[in-house]
Amino acid sequence: MLFDLPLAELRVYKPDREEPADFDAFWAGTLADARKHELAPVFEPFDAGLATIDVWDVTFAGFGGQPIKGWFLAPHDPAASPFARDGWLPCVVEYIGYGGGRGRPIDWLLPPSAGYAHLVMDTRGQGSTWRSGDTPDLVTGDATGQHPGFMTRGVLDPATYYYRRLMTDAVRAVEAARAHPLVDPARVAVTGGSQGGGLSLAVAGLVPDLMLALPEAPFMCHWRRATEITDSDPYHEIVRFARVRRDQVERVFTTLSYFDGVNFAVRARAPALFSVGLMDQVTPPSTVFAAYNHYAGPKSIEVYPFNGHEGGETIHAEVKLRRLAEAARG
Numbered sequence: 001m002l003f004d005l006p007l008a009e010l011r012v013y014k015p016d017r018e019e020p021a022d023f024d025a026f027w028a029g030t031l032a033d034a035r036k037h038e039l040a041p042v043f044e045p046f047d048a049g050l051a052t053i054d055v056w057d058v059t060f061a062g063f064g065g066q067p068i069k070g071w072f073l074a075p076h077d078p079a080a081s082p083f084a085r086d087g088w089l090p091c092v093v094e095y096i097g098y099g100g101g102r103g104r105p106i107d108w109l110l111p112p113s114a115g116y117a118h119l120v121m122d123t124r125g126q127g128s129t130w131r132s133g134d135t136p137d138l139v140t141g142d143a144t145g146q147h148p149g150f151m152t153r154g155v156l157d158p159a160t161y162y163y164r165r166l167m168t169d170a171v172r173a174v175e176a177a178r179a180h181p182l183v184d185p186a187r188v189a190v191t192g193g194s195q196g197g198g199l200s201l202a203v204a205g206l207v208p209d210l211m212l213a214l215p216e217a218p219f220m221c222h223w224r225r226a227t228e229i230t231d232s233d234p235y236h237e238i239v240r241f242a243r244v245r246r247d248q249v250e251r252v253f254t255t256l257s258y259f260d261g262v263n264f265a266v267r268a269r270a271p272a273l274f275s276v277g278l279m280d281q282v283t284p285p286s287t288v289f290a291a292y293n294h295y296a297g298p299k300s301i302e303v304y305p306f307n308g309h310e311g312g313e314t315i316h317a318e319v320k321l322r323r324l325a326e327a328a329r330g
Contacts, residue, residue, distance in 0.1 A: 019260075037065030038065075039060055058070035066124075067135070068169050069135045071120045095123070098126070174188055189210065201220075233282075277312075
């Protein structure tokens with residue numbers, strides 16, 4: 001059902017932001033701490049049984065210098081890509097939805113099939129719900145990925161909150177992609193759906209020189225409203241926490257304000273293509289439009305009126321490929 005605001009109201013919905021005074025200092029310090037550790041990207045060739053696409057098993061240093069896994073894929077003949085330039089390819093860095101991990105290389109064939117390099121970042125501590133992962137969250141001592149929830153892990157302090165680690169990993173993933181000899185550092189795009197869309201927004205706000213941002217149904221935007229209008233997880237994990245920790249509610253939302261896509265959006269300058277399903281009860285449309293309407297760079301949004309969290313699926317994949325091609329050709 002269409003449970004949120006009418007589309008005409010969504011298009012102008014621009015709520016006041018809850019932004020801590022030290023937001024920029026918090027993130028500058030967080031990334032500076034991460035960069036004290038060598039990025040040390042390793043690209044190990046991986047035989048995935050593919051004839052037209054080459055695959056590398058990736059490891060790089062994320063938050064705290066901890067190892068983050070990923071996949072790197074590229075056309076077997078990079079020079080044949082319509083986007084090749086001086087031996088370099090544009091690269092799509094992709095982040096994964098809530099509970100999922102990097103899976104297997106065969107899960108990620110679309111961008112390299114279209115002529116792009118593609119780095120897929122594994123999600124620390126996740127990968128035990130709908131696609132397997134290989135990166136533990138060493139801060140909490142995980143030996144393997146866990147089943148959700150992650151929404152309240154360390155939530156009483158922004159310094160200990162889970163998403164501080166994950167967003168830092170996401171920034172470092174762009175740096176790792178740029179370190180590969182096939183990648184044109186000036187032509188890096190970020191994308192992902194749901195949690196991956198939220199990470200794309202965070203990176204767009206923290207990395208000033210991206211080619212393009214492609215957040216689909218971005219999660220982690222306008223947290224307070226999300227918890228007030230949907231009963232769906234993952235946002236409802238916060239509701240259940242606050243239901244018991246009644247005396248900590250404002251402390252929780254103060255922490256979440258450091259990780260709000262709306263606050264990253266006002267800092268983002270890369271061109272962006274958003275998407276939203278108007279029947280989405282996982283990432284409610286008003287939360288997506290809150291980030292979109294605050295987004296500072298050139299932007300457009302694809303609206304799917306009768307879709308939920310699945311959004312535009314393959315139709316939107318085609319829209320993304322057209323937008324990527326325009327950006328890659330410059």
